[in-house]
Amino acid sequence: MTVSTPGPGERADQELRAALKRVATTLKAAGVSFALAGGYASWARGGPEPVHDADFVLVEEDVPRALQALAHAGLRVEHPPEDWLEKVYDGDALVDLIFRPADRPVTREQLADADELRVDSVLMPVQPATEILASKMLALSEHSCDLARLFPHARALREQVDWPALRREVKQWPFARAFLELCDDLDIPPKEETS
Structure with missing residues (x-):
């Protein structure tokens, strides 16, 4: 029997999905409200799988608590020059924490509109x-x-x-x-x- 080794693209997909799940479970455990957004939210609803990063949205006032929880869980936190997001890395896999997409602050009402969906085996809120x-x-x-x-x-x-x-x-x-x-x-x- 031949065992195939995943290629670079497949490994990157697996790493992104693992990072996505790690961030989601860490935020849930910390009691931080969030929703999966962007390409992976589309993927969770039947769209194409992204290849660059995973995006989560949260309200700006919860960002410090989210970053503290993620850093405590062993993820690397980076503060980019942009004033509308923060970045965390799980190894080389990038996850963006977005609190003001397109100059529109994320609200608790928007997060409440998210649907609980199973995303690669983890139940999490996903943007509509x-x-x-x-x-x-x-x-x-x-x-x-x-x-x-x-x-x-x-x-x-x-x-x-x-x-x-x-x-x-x-x-x-x-x-x-x-x-x-x-x-x-x-x-x-x-x-x-x-x-």
Whole structure:
């Protein structure tokens, strides 16, 4: 019998998932409210698996307690120059702790809207699909406008998204409006959701 050794990409996926689970279980044990966000939240709901990092959202006032718990659990904490997130590493696997995505502070109400889902064997709160797409769309800018990376998420989550609410949430951002126009042209939102 031949035993296959995981390749570099598969090892990185396993390391990211292990880091994601370690951060989630540590935050849960510390009583810190959070939600899985970004690419792994999309993955937990049926989207493509990310390859770069894992993202969690939490309210800003809980960040010091979260960092203390994660450092005590043996993760490496780094304070980036950006003023809207903190970074922790489990080995080489990066986890972002985001408290102000796209200049919108995370609120306790947003965290309360998260669904408890089993993510790679660990039960944790996961952002709703509408919020996942809104955050990705509001992150688009003149310097980072790769719409192609958003389409797999929009297609995979289309039945879970509240499209009218998404449109209201991002209507002020021209890049998001352009992406929604393309989604409409490509028949991504269910017909009854297109407005």
